[in-house]
Amino acid sequence: MSDDLESPVDLGALGNFAGYHLRRAAVAFAANFANAMQTTKIRQVQFGIMSVIAANPGMNQGTVGRALGIQRANMVTLINELVDRDLVARNGSVGDRRVVSLSLTTAGEAALADCITHIVPHEEAMLAHLDAHEREQLIVLLDRIAAVGA
């Protein structure tokens, strides 16, 4: 029987790097997210895709992927899953016959709304110990970091 009361371990140099703290927070967040979304059977990436499609109906598959940092090749399987479950529709484009334009089905819109009702309390739980100003500040700092990738 282990009590989860093991004394905290000295992490050495690791503990001084912001990247480590960022990773631990992101992993905790992702695990809690996955748990909150279990009943919806929709994963992190797929929710992201559906959210972008909802905000931009008819957007190209490639453009959606690029907005989320998902590679063309990996988009295919992800969209296939969503199409198989009748949440997303591939509607051949008008002008350029190479591109595929995406839209949510009625079921997809309902599923997206359902996801949001699951995500809101999850976010609230993860951010419980941050006040409103700290939450804003956090996003500002994270966005400045993410922007370095460009």
Add this chain to the structure above:
Amino acid sequence: MSDDLESPVDLGALGNFAGYHLRRAAVAFAANFANAMQTTKIRQVQFGIMSVIAANPGMNQGTVGRALGIQRANMVTLINELVDRDLVARNGSVGDRRVVSLSLTTAGEAALADCITHIVPHEEAMLAHLDAHEREQLIVLLDRIAAVGA
């Protein structure tokens, strides 16, 4: 020819969730880390393991893993790699003959130091747009989030 100058895409509900911004920052950080560490041939997790071992010579394999959130089963392969490369040594323990105590070899200590010289400029680059106070604040907020996992 795509100029990387595609106009910013509306992410919908996704953009309002802190979890998304956290994930994007963590991904950017990890990618830059991997790039900075290319020549060392040591990955994120393995650096973490070596750092903990350096700070706690002789610590059990399981305890190291638990400190970093790595499962027993996955520790085996990770440590095997480090042992094969003569960076870590498995030294059977004294009292309990089930446990394996870990330590860095001389080569391992040199490799760890080399890693740090690569990581410091990487961290500096990723945090370039955050002043000293913001960097402290960021870690405080991230740790409060990571603590929710407990």
Add this chain to the structure above:
DNA sequence: TATTGTTATACTCTATAACTATA
């Protein structure tokens, strides 16, 4: 030639179940 979507493939990371040897 360049681009969109596609297929195939591979590597890393993570998670689970079952085994062994010790305790």
Add this chain to the structure above:
DNA sequence: TATAGTTATAGAGTATAACAATA
């Protein structure tokens, strides 16, 4: 019976190369 380490395996996430159709 419980624990430390191990083995095997499977599912995601991500990355690259190559192809067809189209521009």
